[in-house]
Amino acid sequence: NAGVMQNPRHLVRRRGQEARLRCSPMKGHSHVYWYRQLPEEGLKFMVYLQKENIIDESGMPKERFSAEFPKEGPSILRIQQVVRGDSAAYFCASSHGHPGELFFGEGSRLTVL
Amino acid sequence: QKEVEQDPGPLSVPEGAIVSLNCTYSNSAFQYFMWYRQYSRKGPELLMYTYSSGNKEDGRFTAQVDKSSKYISLFIRDSQPSDSATYLCAMSPPTGKLIFGQGTTLQVKP
Numbered sequence: 016n017a018g019v020m021q022n023p024r025h026l027v028r029r030r031g032q033e034a035r036l037r038c039s040p041m042k043g044h045s046h047v048y049w050y051r052q053l054p055e056e057g058l059k060f061m062v063y064l065q066k067e068n069i070i071d072e073s074g075m076p077k078e079r080f081s082a083e084f085p086k087e088g089p090s091i092l093r094i095q096q097v098v099r100g101d102s103a104a105y106f107c108a109s110s111h112g113h114p115g116e117l118f119f120g121e122g123s124r125l126t127v128l
Numbered sequence: 129q130k131e132v133e134q135d136p137g138p139l140s141v142p143e144g145a146i147v148s149l150n151c152t153y154s155n156s157a158f159q160y161f162m163w164y165r166q167y168s169r170k171g172p173e174l175l176m177y178t179y180s181s182g183n184k185e186d187g188r189f190t191a192q193v194d195k196s197s198k199y200i201s202l203f204i205r206d207s208q209p210s211d212s213a214t215y216l217c218a219m220s221p222p223t224g225k226l227i228f229g230q231g232t233t234l235q236v237k238p
Binding site: 019055056057060063071073114115116119120121 | 159160164169170171173174177220221222223224225226230
């Protein structure tokens, strides 16, 4: 009964490279959320997706960031041309659609050199 | 003004103490109120959720929501060193995203 699976757990990129973070939701969950957490800060909402649809991307930076949740396969958060300020922990959560029951993965920690 | 305010602490208590963690919010549309626990370098773990106002108890944990005051609380009875973690409040309207507080770091000393 696997939970939310994220990979890679740790990712190191140099400035200007691309980062791809993957999230497989819990079995039966079709709603995926991405959050970013900076040191000593809470979780900041980035994007909410259902299968093949972006529902709310109000927390996504306007440039360089994109997300998808295809019909088959994991959700992907893509960061192009990374900068040092992108260094953070990125968490994925999934749910059936009930806002009171979001379950989080262990996160992907991105370090930009 | 942030939508959700939470005192970051840190909060240090002796083992066995009653811990009170609190958040205030400004958005009247919030209907779902959650508490998550996060250990260092781990993902947030859902502890409790409450719909609308009222109390909810689960073992040593009690969650309270006062919508008239826009104030929520989490009480931990008989606190244990294993409760040492960051506690995050979160809330959402009936549909849409969770908004998190900054988190309160709790240390329970043996």
